[in-house]
Amino acid sequence: MRTVKTLWVPLVALLAMLASGAWLVIQDDDSGRGFGPWGGTGMPMMGGSAESGWLAGDRDPVDDLAEARERAEDFAETLGSGLRVGEVMRFANNYYAELEESDGAKATEVLVDPSTGAVQLEFGPAMMWNTRYGMMARPSGPVRLDAEQARAAAQAWAEEHGLAVAEAEAFPGYYTLHTLQDGRIEGMLSVNAVTGAVWYHSWHGEFREMSEGA
Known part of the structure; x- marks a missing residue:
């Protein structure tokens, strides 16, 4: 347990430092699109609760989108009344899920560890920019960018990396958009609703499949 806490605190501190600037510096890998802090097995696996930003797994591998949705639903039930799971995506490194309010408004984004079933708030914008659940x-504060302005900021970044973007989905304090390559989903990025900062979700790995809300 001491090891988990030792690793978790520096990670949060690092994310806070990265988020402090008006525009984020994207660290590049060979693709020029950046890299993230998690390689698929770095999530906490013991203790924890949704209120603290993560939910422990039972070390039972998550084999498909349906099982990932179930784990995200367990997290949603303890995070807030009436929250439900919308879109679920499978990547090489993790499962990703959107949590929604009862009226369909986007609430936050979470990651499900495929190895253990642990669930946590997603790295980056969901932790650092979400003004309600982060x-x-x-x-x-005042939202200075609407969805179209956020999409324009995202598209400007995407074009520099040989990508395009889909529609902007509004979360508290920011927007998230799918990134596209040759018309197909490649990944995602977020845009801060106040500063216009762009944060590419570089921790997912290759996109595999997805399902819409149940």
Whole structure:
């Protein structure tokens, strides 16, 4: 347990430092699209609760989208009343799920560890920019970018990396968009609704498949 805490605190601190600037510096790998802090097995696996940003797994591998949805639903039930799971995506390194309010509004984004079933708030924007469910949650400030402006900012970044973007989905304090390559989903990025900062979700790995809300 001491090891988990030792690794977790520096990770949160690192993310906080990365989020402090008006525009994020994207660290590049060979593709020029950046890299993230998690390689698929770095999630906490013991203890924890949704209120603390993660839910322990039972070390039972998650084999498909349906099982990933079930784990995300367990997290949603303890995070907030009325939350439900919308879109679920499978990547090489993890499963990704959107949590929605009862009225369909986007609430936050989570990751499901395929090896253990552990669930946590997604790295990056969901932790650092989400003004309602993030680790630095605060009263919502003025939203300066609407969905189209966020999409324009995302597209400008995407074009520099040989990509395009889909529609912008609004979360508290930011937008998330699928990135596209040759018309197919390649990954995703987020745009801060106040500063216009772009944060590419570089921790997922290759996109595999997805399912819409149940």
